[in-house]
Amino acid sequence: MDLRSLRIFVEVVRQGGFTDAAKVVFSTQSTVSKVVKQLEEELGCQLLDRSGKHIVPTPAGRLVHEHALEVLRIREALTGALDELHGVKRGIVRLGVPRVGSDLLFAPICARFRSQYPGIDVKITEDGSVRLREALQAGELDLAGLLLPVPDELEYVEMSCEPVVAILPREHPLARAEQLGLEDFRHLPVILFDSGFALHTMLVTGFKERDLAPKVITQSSQISFMIALAAAGLGATFMPRSVAVARMRPEIVIVPLDHPTLQWRMAIAWRRIGFLSTAAQAWANLAKEVLRPGTI
Template structure:
């Protein structure tokens, strides 16, 4: 506040009549007097003080908005919803997630653990921004992908199982065994069941779970056998579990981060994608 329309005009580099007219127009628009002009200086009325305070809030809000729209600032904050199957989360991503959080502490990561089939559905619906799914997806053409794993399934049995001494087994040899599988919303459930049907038998499923470590414990307790990716099999205790390569047919376990091609990506999502690519540079 200068107390003078002339000084205000000089400060703003406009003419004094321009300042006077702008104030007069504002007073007519608001229906109040903003300045008391009876003294040597133009002083704000009570209404003028209120308008000044509100105007400062508006200016500050605008500055905050423009700062928030700055690409560098936007990359440092936001929210990202990521879907992870339990096995993928256990085997691949704790280190990546930890490093990303250290680098971008202002970005909130909402990690949703579920089966790959449900994760794919949630990405399609927009409930998730990005997620890890089992390839191939139902609608491969609608996604961008970052391949992150290409493994095979192996058979796990308890150490006293009749097959435990074998070097490998075929799927046909598992006919009649009790199977412990992931629940139906896991893509692996359908893939194993389809492979068994292709080998000429319907798997006898005695238990389903959403947790790979619980499946391992049930196998160790002699409730049945299971098929898991090799990266998870390596986490099993050799004192309780024997891991057997599946010789015929080979059942692939290929994982990828996917996100929809036709959907807007926030700066947080773009930074996550860029960050993940540094861990998988050859994709």
């Protein structure tokens, strides 16, 4: 048993399958499956139930998962403490960035951080806000870009706040409206982010609170694909204003939503109780300098 095996097993449990876990750990599905099988043979028990659509841990697997998380936390705390001995000239920052808006919010910070701290490596994990929050809480990330609100166990600094807008095909019957409400999409086809994204939860909750049942034709994690579907006339989609504006094309229009609560509030978050290395603190401090609420 080694740390890599535990890390892979934890990711399989989080992702609910070998294929998605392999993408996160930069490996192949067959390698990830083999590592977990070897771990099961070493421990002498079955750790995963593979019989259903999604892989879930067995009782023994849940126990191993719990202790594996603790081992990985201790390892990262030790690494961070050793980096402290060298100040901010070296070290590693494990940063989680959202798939929505990371090019606009985080790329400039990463570039500036690299120029100021060339000896510090930034390991980037890209995922939806929900899965990033889980990884941060598990101690697998130092910092993560999350949509607010966040659990009380996390501290954060808000970096940006902007409205969510509707993106419609130019020939859509609602395309000429100056402003739209979720009620306007009552029985119309819509394209949503998948369930790993906080924007998915935000919009689904908004529809449910109003007893609305739009026709969700697909869910995706790919911004360009979602906009292409809207441009092709398949339905409307919803994104933060800056993301929509940055990907504007002739076939679509952007219409504001009349819902003040539908705000894309992005923050840099970290664990309230836990070790935060000097390198990670330096990244967070630089983010505060570069970004301010309402600047996007």
